[in-house]
Amino acid sequence: MNTATLDAMQLTLQVASLATLIILIPGVLLAYAFARFSFRGKRIASAIVGITLVLPPTAVGYLLLQILAADGPLGFRTIGFDLNILLTWKAAVVASSVMALPLVVRTARVAFEGVDPQLEQMARTLGFGPIKTFFFFSLPLASRGLIAAAILGFTRAVGEFGATVIVAGNIPGKTQTIASAIFSAQQVGNEKEAYFLLGLAIIIGFVAIFSAETLSESKYKN
Amino acid sequence: MTALKLSFAITSRFEGFELNLEAEFRQLVTGVFGVSGAGKTLFLRCLAGLEKNISGNIFFNGTEWLSSEKRIFLGPEVRRIGYVPQNGLLFPNKNVMQNLLIASHRRRTTEGNGHTAVSLESVCELLELDALLERPINKLSGGERQRIALGRAICSDPDLLLLDEPLAALDLKLKRQILPFLRRIRDELKIPMIVISHSPVEIQALCDEVLVIQNGKKLAFGQTQKILLSQSVLEFTHGESYENILPVKVLLNSEERSSKSGMTRLEISDGVSNSKSSHKLIIRNVDLKAGEKLIVGIPAKDIILATHKPHGISAQNIIPAFVNGIETVGGKCLISNVLSNEKFELNVELTVQGLRDLNLQIGDAVFLIIKSSACIVYR
Structure with a gap:
């Protein structure tokens, strides 16, 4: 195993962890809002959050590239300074976050929808306001599903390729992740490395999906 | 409070x-x-x-x-x-x-x-x-x-x-x-x-x-x-059927229980009124402590109403009372009766025919006949 492969592994875990941390809180709040409240434009908001799930990842990557390019809404000519994201590992975090968010929101939403709203009402009658009820009752009651959401989000970030390769590139030792390393290995015909990375990807993916499935089976079902 | x-x-x-x-x-x-x-x-x-x-x-x-x-x-x-x-x-x-x-x-x-x-x-x-x-x-x-x-x-x-x-x-x-x-x-x-x-x-x-x-x-x-x-x-x-609910106090003590062969004596009492004038109720034996307070339910359809004190009857409870209300609803008559100490009321369900036969009027003295097994103990 060469250093570039090791770097790719390390960067992948780093990018995926950061992306998961970044989207977890907004993702959970969005999921709760979608699960519990009815408001104007809820379906449109839900569709916008979910669209990256069905768009070609390269399309999302291209969109991010346009936003972050020099003349884009977040480019240095528009906001006055350089965010210095494109073609760095930070771009990989941005791309993974955007791609993993819908999966986190969907899974968390299902988790909240599995909590009997009457239990929250019961908490209210016992003197807990809406915010305390959310933290002391809704979150713990949905906790297993929320952990599953985080795991799935993490896995999606680990596997992200299309959007990442456009905004972060595929620079060994700098922005190359497991996904892009497999692509490179295949391109140059390095079968040994490709097999190693493939096995690694399968292990990470299997552990994640297996634990997410286990957690999704509610403990409190009668 | x-x-x-x-x-x-x-x-x-x-x-x-x-x-x-x-x-x-x-x-x-x-x-x-x-x-x-x-x-x-x-x-x-x-x-x-x-x-x-x-x-x-x-x-x-x-x-x-x-x-x-x-x-x-x-x-x-x-x-x-x-x-x-x-x-x-x-x-x-x-x-x-x-x-x-x-x-x-x-x-x-x-x-x-x-x-x-x-x-x-x-x-x-x-x-x-x-x-x-x-x-x-x-x-x-x-x-x-x-x-x-x-x-x-x-x-x-x-x-x-x-x-x-x-x-x-x-x-x-x-x-x-x-x-x-x-x-x-x-x-x-x-x-x-x-x-x-x-x-x-x-x-x-x-x-x-x-x-x-x-x-x-x-x-x-x-x-x-x-x-x-x-x-x-x-x-x-x-x-x-309407069920009468009465507060009662358990009277029995150990000797009484054995002598009464499987029966429990209760006093119809809300705990406030004078116990001397209170009526007693005999029910089937349940494991109760003397002095215990509980409630007893008696379905209105399980009480027999008599205008004369009956003799030679197996029912354990014969309680004197006065009629103080007669109501007919859907083919059934509900007669409310004040017990003779004027403390409690028991309602009795009769058929229209039964009411006619007895020719009951408000104020009539009657006897309420209750089998001990008709009493339901809530504890």
Whole structure:
């Protein structure tokens, strides 16, 4: 195993962890809002959050590239300074976050929808306001599903390729992740490395999906 | 705690159903009575602050809970209520103890206004929860859940208990077990309560006044016995025979039990009246302690009415009384009788033919004949 492969592994875990941390809180709040409240434009908001799930990842990557390019809404000519994201590992975090968010929101939403709203009402009658009820009752009651959401989000970030390769590139030792390393290995015909990375990807993916499935089976079902 | 002071005039709509109620509750325990679908649960949820689709006013002990004109809507968390829904709604991620503890967080300290919150220990003792405390929620029976839900509501130190059919989900045996717990909450803790029920027996055993709801509207409201025996209410309870409820005290001592061969002697007494003039009731032996207070139910259809004192009869109880009301509803006659010491009333169901044969008039002296096996003990 060469250093570039090791770097790719390390960067992948780093990018995926950061992306998961970044989207977890907004993702959970969005999921709760979608699960519990009815408001104007809820379906449109839900569709916008979910669209990256069905768009070609390269399309999302291209969109991010346009936003972050020099003349884009977040480019240095528009906001006055350089965010210095494109073609760095930070771009990989941005791309993974955007791609993993819908999966986190969907899974968390299902988790909240599995909590009997009457239990929250019961908490209210016992003197807990809406915010305390959310933290002391809704979150713990949905906790297993929320952990599953985080795991799935993490896995999606680990596997992200299309959007990442456009905004972060595929620079060994700098922005190359497991996904892009497999692509490179295949391109140059390095079968040994490709097999190693493939096995690694399968292990990470299997552990994640297996634990997410286990957690999704509610403990409190009668 | 003092008696309840709750007044309201509310309108609420839920999936095409309209609730429209106005009343003023003044007693310690008020019953809400009606058939399924009458709007009882919706009404209780309105009081709890769980229904947003509501207009009108609610006043509780001088606090405005709801006022549409003033745009006041107090959330459920500030109404200080103990809400016990039909299914109990215990938190499944906590065990019994944790369910009780989480409710205790808003308990007021004893210092200050002289208010004493019931301690967790006494709640456990009163509802016999000690053996259950470590249990997970999914390892509880229906009756246990109900008791814990009640206990949790009391632990939250409420100013008002709202009980939605506390006994409905239970079988007959459990019902007879829980009912006395509810009476204990009333008599020992004196927390004002509003109790929903579709059972006249529960309402009689617990409530000082009753509100009868039909199709979301008030059908009747007033003193329990009067309301339950009124024509309009009897009409929709016809399926269920009226059951007389009497408070009793156990008289027997050990020698008496053996000499009476399997019978238990009770005194019909609310604990206040003079015991000399009180009537005795003999029932089948149940394991009771002398001095124990409980309630006994006697279905109105199981009492025989005689105009002369019968002799040579196997029934154990022959109680002198006077007729003080005759009502005919749907082919049945309900005769209310004041016991001869003028303390208690027993209602007897007769057929129209039976009433005609006896030629009963108000004020007539009669004898009520009750088999010992007709008496149902609630303990």
